[in-house]
Amino acid sequence: MRRLGPLVLEPDPAPPPARVLGVSLLALAGAVAAAGVVFAAYGADPLYAYAVIVRGTFAGLREISEVVRRTIPLLLCGVGLALAFRAQFWNIGAEGQLLAGAVGATAVALFVPLPGPWVLVAMFAAGFATGALWGLLPTLLRLRLSVNEVLTTLMMNYIALYAVAWLIHGPWKGATQFGFAYTDTFPEAARLPLLAGTRVHWPTLAVGLALAAALAFLLARTRLGFEVRVLGQNPVAGRYAGIDPARTLLAVMVLSAGAAGLAGVGEVAGVHHKLLDPGQVSLGYGYAAIVVAWLARGSPLAAVLTATLLGAIFTSGDVLKVALQMPFRVTDVFNGLILFFLIGSERLLAVRIRWAPPAATVRVGSGLPGTPEAGGES
Amino acid sequence: MDEGGWVLATAIRAMALGTPILWGTLGEIVAERSGVINLGVEGMMILGALAAFVVAQLTGQPAVGLGVAAAVGGAAALLHAFVSITLRANQYVSGLALTMFGLGLAGLLGRGWEGRPLLDTLPEISALTYAGLGLAAALWAVFYHTRWGIVLRSVGEMPAAADALGVNVALVRYLAVAFGGVMAGAAGAFLSLAYRPAWTEGMTAGMGWIVIAIAIFAAWDPLRAVAGALLFGALFHLSFRLQAWVAPELLKMMPFAFTILALAATAGGRRGQGAPEALGVPYVTGER
Numbered sequence: 001m002r003r004l005g006p007l008v009l010e011p012d013p014a015p016p017p018a019r020v021l022g023v024s025l026l027a028l029a030g031a032v033a034a035a036g037v038v039f040a041a042y043g044a045d046p047l048y049a050y051a052v053i054v055r056g057t058f059a060g061l062r063e064i065s066e067v068v069r070r071t072i073p074l075l076l077c078g079v080g081l082a083l084a085f086r087a088q089f090w091n092i093g094a095e096g097q098l099l100a101g102a103v104g105a106t107a108v109a110l111f112v113p114l115p116g117p118w119v120l121v122a123m124f125a126a127g128f129a130t131g132a133l134w135g136l137l138p139t140l141l142r143l144r145l146s147v148n149e150v151l152t153t154l155m156m157n158y159i160a161l162y163a164v165a166w167l168i169h170g171p172w173k174g175a176t177q178f179g180f181a182y183t184d185t186f187p188e189a190a191r192l193p194l195l196a197g198t199r200v201h202w203p204t205l206a207v208g209l210a211l212a213a214a215l216a217f218l219l220a221r222t223r224l225g226f227e228v229r230v231l232g233q234n235p236v237a238g239r240y241a242g243i244d245p246a247r248t249l250l251a252v253m254v255l256s257a258g259a260a261g262l263a264g265v266g267e268v269a270g271v272h273h274k275l276l277d278p279g280q281v282s283l284g285y286g287y288a289a290i291v292v293a294w295l296a297r298g299s300p301l302a303a304v305l306t307a308t309l310l311g312a313i314f315t316s317g318d319v320l321k322v323a324l325q326m327p328f329r330v331t332d333v334f335n336g337l338i339l340f341f342l343i344g345s346e347r348l349l350a351v352r353i354r355w356a357p358p359a360a361t362v363r364v365g366s367g368l369p370g371t372p373e374a375g376g377e378s
Numbered sequence: 379m380d381e382g383g384w385v386l387a388t389a390i391r392a393m394a395l396g397t398p399i400l401w402g403t404l405g406e407i408v409a410e411r412s413g414v415i416n417l418g419v420e421g422m423m424i425l426g427a428l429a430a431f432v433v434a435q436l437t438g439q440p441a442v443g444l445g446v447a448a449a450v451g452g453a454a455a456l457l458h459a460f461v462s463i464t465l466r467a468n469q470y471v472s473g474l475a476l477t478m479f480g481l482g483l484a485g486l487l488g489r490g491w492e493g494r495p496l497l498d499t500l501p502e503i504s505a506l507t508y509a510g511l512g513l514a515a516a517l518w519a520v521f522y523h524t525r526w527g528i529v530l531r532s533v534g535e536m537p538a539a540a541d542a543l544g545v546n547v548a549l550v551r552y553l554a555v556a557f558g559g560v561m562a563g564a565a566g567a568f569l570s571l572a573y574r575p576a577w578t579e580g581m582t583a584g585m586g587w588i589v590i591a592i593a594i595f596a597a598w599d600p601l602r603a604v605a606g607a608l609l610f611g612a613l614f615h616l617s618f619r620l621q622a623w624v625a626p627e628l629l630k631m632m633p634f635a636f637t638i639l640a641l642a643a644t645a646g647g648r649r650g651q652g653a654p655e656a657l658g659v660p661y662v663t664g665e666r
Contacts, residue, residue, distance in 0.1 A: 137638070151637070154587050158584050290471075294471060336475045339472075343468055344467055
């Protein structure tokens with residue numbers, strides 16, 4: 001316990017939601033301020049840049065719908081990562097899993113003849129399957145040989161990136177595209193419908209929202225969810241309780257990587273209508289989804305909000321490119337700073353601030369501030 | 379006909395490209411030996427590459443560029459050190475944040491510097507390679523035959539015991555992480571001043587991650603890191619050389635696929651062997 005003028009700081013390892021929200025907002029404010037310093041170093045007026053961002057993301061229907069469009073892949077990857085992080089599985093491979101999903105969907109769109117409405121269904125199924133498959137090898141290596149999944153999932157990202165590049169330059173190079181590296185354009189039946197007047201491919205958005213709700217339910221109300229939470233908080237206790245970590249992690253990774261695969265389906269079927277340069281299929285959504293999941297503190301429902309925030313950042317990247325000639329990479333500055341401020345502020349979560357002006361009120365603090373466990377609902 | 383010459387040239391280029399990998403790996407090994415894993419290598423390397431290129435352009439002195447790059451890498455590493463050691467935040471996430479931030483910042487500030495030729499490059503690549511080899515030997519000697527080495531390893535293995543013996547755990551960790559950053563920054567400088575020599579956004583292309591992987595399957599041993607770095611230098615170089623026969627995209631995949639293979643091959647049976655006991659665990663006096 002510490003005194004700060006009339007304030008008393010006490011350890012409190014179980015933060016109420018209001019404090020979690022407050023600290024998160026504080027961290028975001030810090031990241032925005034730090035980004036201003038970076039803007040100034042680049043030679044741009046930070047206040048003008050902020051104004052450009054606000055106008056470019058909230059000014060009207062067109063701007064907001066662009067944010068929503070960017071939110072879709074972030075949401076799908078983000079909820080999957082939230083689930084994996086809850087199980088203490090460090091899936092850093094959403095980027096590769098997204099690309100794998102895009103490849104799966106493209107294969108169906110270009111090469112599998114199906115009756116009309118079944119095309120899109122099959123594309124989503126194939127995207128989920130290829131995404132999950134892309135996450136399988138790191139999972140098996142972790143389970144069988146205890147190989148650190150951070151590195152293997154990352155390596156799979158690079159392998160996916162070059163695999164897509166190979167496909168579009170080699171075997172899948174479109175016959176109709178002279179000199180450009182991408183596949184043929186998808187037939188009409190393999191394109192997702194858009195919300196009128198926008199570029200929002202709403203079926204993918206619906207899938208993302210449904211998945212967020214389903215995973216929240218899974219975590220809170222099902223046996224698998226319980227096992228995930230126990231394994232994430234105390235693997236040893238989990239084993240004593242008879243939880244099979246291999247089975248649980250496998251289920252988690254199929255869902256997590258599959259969700260990222262769905263994001264890939266949305267990008268090719270809803271935005272590009274073809275498979276193209278991996279850097280254009282995904283603008284780094286898989287990496288930014290790490291921020292989405294961490295900012296949501298492992299809660300799939302909160303990920304809807306945090307994905308929207310990151311969606312706004314990606315839209316800002318477009319806007320800043322036009323208004324201030326900044327490279328799109330500026331989004332990574334934001335993402336990195338948010339992550340830094342977020343984890344840097346985590347210790348504040350375990351501190352309760354109380355107003356106690358008069359004579360010293362002596363209370364015995366229980367325990368030391370520990371690392372707060374991820375978790376919104378329980 | 380000139381078979382021998384081709385092999386020799388390949389070996390020399392492999393050694394050259396193995397050099398930044400070796401520098402980075404040695405730095406990461408020192409950091410991890412102190413108990414702090416730094417996933418920010420890619421970010422520190424790219425910042426070093428940009429800093430070196432810009433300074434060399436402005437001053438005409440590539441050696442100054444190398445020095446500034448090392449300092450920039452060290453400063454970036456201190457950010458990770460502050461968040462993960464002082465604030466005791468998750469080391470994985472902090473390192474990832476550093477990589478994102480580094481790639482973003484370098485992409486942003488390096489915008490005007492792309493495509494410019496560098497007139498004053500680092501002249502003696504072989505000297506830099508030898509410096510790396512010498513450093514590996516020196517680190518091995520320091521680790522196992524000096525008091526500093528014992529202090530560093532004990533902080534990574536059992537910080538509470540080191541603390542009880544009067545070692546300043548946080549200070550040792552800060553220094554080790556900073557050293558890792560200096561080496562990563564210098565490795566980036568090597569790419570933009572000697573190997574390429576040019577600045578392009580994202581030019582480290584995943585090398586920072588390979589560095590972290592080598593630290594693991596070299597079992598945190600500086601001498602084994604030499605072998606790993608040369609192997610991957612050869613792989614990266616072959617991925618350029620074999621392009622006449624195999625699709626370049628498939629070749630570029632090779633080092634990453636091989637990394638997974640190497641991690642799997644060295645993990646089987648003797649799992650976790652050589653990993654510092656307290657790797658990734660923040661230390662607080664009086665807490666276990």
